Amino acid sequence: xxxxxxxxxxxxxxxxxVTNSHGSDGSVLHVEGLRKSFGVVELERLLALKPSxxxxxxxxxRNVGFTVQAGEVYGFLGPNGAGKTTTIKxxxxxxxxxxxxxRVFGCDxxxxxxxxxxxxxxxxxxFYDYLKPQEILEFFGRVFGIDRGTxxxxxxxxLDRVGLTHARNRPLRKFSKGMLQRLGIAQALIxxxxxxxxxxxxxxxxxMGRKEIRDIIIEQRDRGATIFFSSHILSDIEHLCDxxxxxxxxxxxxxxxxxxxxxxxxxxxxxxxxxxxxxxxxVLSTLGVKAVRLGASxxxxxxxxxxxxxxxxxxxxxxxxxxxxPHRDSLEDLFVRATVGKS
Amino acid sequence: MIGRxxxxxxxxxxxxxxxxxxxxxxxxxxxLNGAGLLLSKLAVRNQATKxxxxxxxxxxxxxxxxxxxxxxxxxxxKELDKKTIYTIVSKPIARFEIVLGKFWGLxxxxxxxxxxxxxxxxxxxxxxxxxxxxxxxxxDDCLMGMVLMIGxxxxxxxxxxxxxxxxxxxxxxxxxxxxxxxxxxxxxLREYLDAAKGPLAExxxxxxxANGFTYIVPDLDVFNVSGEIALGIDVHGGYVLASTGYAVAxxxxxxxxxxxxxSRRDLG
Numbered sequence: 001x002x003x004x005x006x007x008x009x010x011x012x013x014x015x016x017x018v019t020n021s022h023g024s025d026g027s028v029l030h031v032e033g034l035r036k037s038f039g040v041v042e043l044e045r046l047l048a049l050k051p052s053x054x055x056x057x058x059x060x061x062r063n064v065g066f067t068v069q070a071g072e073v074y075g076f077l078g079p080n081g082a083g084k085t086t087t088i089k090x091x092x093x094x095x096x097x098x099x100x101x102x103r104v105f106g107c108d109x110x111x112x113x114x115x116x117x118x119x120x121x122x123x124x125x126x127f128y129d130y131l132k133p134q135e136i137l138e139f140f141g142r143v144f145g146i147d148r149g150t151x152x153x154x155x156x157x158x159l160d161r162v163g164l165t166h167a168r169n170r171p172l173r174k175f176s177k178g179m180l181q182r183l184g185i186a187q188a189l190i191x192x193x194x195x196x197x198x199x200x201x202x203x204x205x206x207x208m209g210r211k212e213i214r215d216i217i218i219e220q221r222d223r224g225a226t227i228f229f230s231s232h233i234l235s236d237i238e239h240l241c242d243x244x245x246x247x248x249x250x251x252x253x254x255x256x257x258x259x260x261x262x263x264x265x266x267x268x269x270x271x272x273x274x275x276x277x278x279x280x281x282x283v284l285s286t287l288g289v290k291a292v293r294l295g296a297s298x299x300x301x302x303x304x305x306x307x308x309x310x311x312x313x314x315x316x317x318x319x320x321x322x323x324x325x326p327h328r329d330s331l332e333d334l335f336v337r338a339t340v341g342k343s
Numbered sequence: 344m345i346g347r348x349x350x351x352x353x354x355x356x357x358x359x360x361x362x363x364x365x366x367x368x369x370x371x372x373x374x375l376n377g378a379g380l381l382l383s384k385l386a387v388r389n390q391a392t393k394x395x396x397x398x399x400x401x402x403x404x405x406x407x408x409x410x411x412x413x414x415x416x417x418x419x420x421k422e423l424d425k426k427t428i429y430t431i432v433s434k435p436i437a438r439f440e441i442v443l444g445k446f447w448g449l450x451x452x453x454x455x456x457x458x459x460x461x462x463x464x465x466x467x468x469x470x471x472x473x474x475x476x477x478x479x480x481x482x483d484d485c486l487m488g489m490v491l492m493i494g495x496x497x498x499x500x501x502x503x504x505x506x507x508x509x510x511x512x513x514x515x516x517x518x519x520x521x522x523x524x525x526x527x528x529x530x531x532l533r534e535y536l537d538a539a540k541g542p543l544a545e546x547x548x549x550x551x552x553a554n555g556f557t558y559i560v561p562d563l564d565v566f567n568v569s570g571e572i573a574l575g576i577d578v579h580g581g582y583v584l585a586s587t588g589y590a591v592a593x594x595x596x597x598x599x600x601x602x603x604x605x606s607r608r609d610l611g
Contacts, residue, residue, distance in 0.1 A: 038609075089429075089610070092429070092432075092433040093432060093433060094429055094432055094433065094609070094610040095609040095610060096609060112435040112436075112437070113435070115433065115434060115435040116435045118433065120429075120430065120433040122426060122429040122430060122433075124426070125426075125429075125430065126425040126426055126427055127427055127430070128354070128357075128358045128427060129358070129362075129421075130357070130358050130361035130362060131354070131357060131358060131361075135354075135357065139350055139351075139353070139354045140430070140434060142346065142347070142349075142350035142353075143347055143350050143351075143431070143434045143435065143436050144434065144435065145346060145347075145435075171361075184430070187430060
């Protein structure tokens with residue numbers, strides 16, 4: 001087994017310092033060649049008298065690599081079971097990589113000084129049943145070594161920000177899923193992190209809750225924090241992210257800025273045509289394209305090299321062109337291409 | 344480091360004493376103490392005092408040990424099962440600090456439990472004029488006994504955390520309870536080893552294995568002084584100190600192993 005997870009800045013974080021705010025390449029989070037496999041024990045194989053087949057290895061992550069630069073909002077996109085959460089768990093020191101390199105602020109994920117600058121919201125966060133929001137935030141504040149005065153101010157501000165002030169003394173076992181998610185966000189922000197790692201932060205929330213969490217993400221970005229979040233909800237990624245990585249079957253299948261990814265196959269152009277159907281239909285038929293009716297106008301998408309021919313045909317038929325623009329794939333198109341195509 | 348450990352300890356203590364399982368155990372302890380009073384009515388004339396002393400001692404000791412086993416396993420299991428641990432491990436805290444914090448939080452709760460159940464026990468003895476045996480006061484021996492109960496609970500808690508750190512809660516519960524029963528009966532093994540006759544008297548593999556057990560399973564009978572209290576035999580401070588040292592040494596080993604296993608464990 002080839003394990004080359006860098007360990008020089010391990011648990012003894014107190015003795016180490018994170019002198020630079022980022023890694024040597026300016027990255028906040030750097031993952032390279034990450035592989036993670038889990039051992040699985042299948043007792044039914046033993047019952048089937050095949051003990052040698054009882055143990056097997058399942059690869060949750062095969063080859064994941066990306067770099068998150070300071071100040072950006074980075075989306076980690078993929079269908080369920082793609083390996084998003086496993087990758088995040090490695091970055092957050094919850095599990096160990098089988099192979100590969102993970103650096104957080106240029107350090108091993110176990111480095112305490114690096115952890116001091118990270119806020120993390122796990123998927124479906126869950127807290128102690130019998131504690132109250134105030135107490136749980138107090139606890140995390142103490143773990144971060146935040147002094148009592150600052151802690152109190154931050155807890156009040158965070159509870160207010162996530163809309164839990166009214167429930168600050170209510171035991172967490174009485175919280176709804178959405179309320180736990182809000183508390184999860186609050187605990188991730190208790191240390192005013194430089195890197196905020198959010199695992200499916202918007203799942204399971206109602207529309208208002210989603211908007212509030214999106215607003216918080218934007219606020220944190222404006223504060224200067226770097227944000228890395230996973231989601232399989234495309235609209236969230238499209239609204240919030242500067243760059244994305246699409247992960248599928250444990251591999252990163254596409255990575256870059258949204259502009260790069262969505263315009264990378266800019267081979268088509270959209271035309272908005274104003275003409276009577278009787279005028280335009282023969283033209284469209286000749287061009288071999290279908291139109292989408294939008295009131296008095298029609299929208300067509302055509303190969304870019306045929307735009308001139310299409311415009312001339314429209315004018316010849318008595319119509320006018322209202323708009324010409326490069327056709328931009330939706331993130332959904334890209335996602336489907338990247339994932340379904342690779343399946 | 345101390346601040347982080349104490350933060351985990353405070354959190355653990357709060358979560359534990361609000362847990363219904365803890366409340367049930369406290370009520371069980373009080374019930375058993377009361378049951379001793381009822382049973383004393385059935386005892387033959389001059390044995391009533393002994394029943395109150397014995398049953399009271401037993402109720403505090405057993406509830407303390409059961410609480411150590413249950414909370415040691417339930418709380419860590421819940422953190423892993425519900426994934427509460429994710430938000431903690433990702434913070435700037437080492438995993439051994441989490442183990443030590445859990446231990447310290449539960450131990451301080453057990454100290455409060457022993458005090459909370461011990462006071463009614465001693466009050467009951469006082470009310471029934473059972474704080475004397477043969478004219479000698481035994482209240483100080485009862486207090487020594489309570490200190491020894493904490494020593495035993497410390498070991499049991501260490502074992503519970505050790506098993507919880509690497510296995511599933513059901514197995515951890517079975518292993519810890521088994522270890523507790525073995526520990527309570529180690530004096531029998533020692534008697535067999537010291538005997539001139541018997542299955543372990545002759546040198547051989549069986550005797551070697553039995554000898555090995557005495558090193559890895561603590562003799563919990565060391566912490567049981569109910570017989571001494573009932574007979575009015577003084578429980579000396581030196582004995583309590585030595586027994587506490589014995590408990591600390593075993594617990595330190597168990598916690599070190601628990602921290603090692605927990606540090607290496609994937610929390611996936």
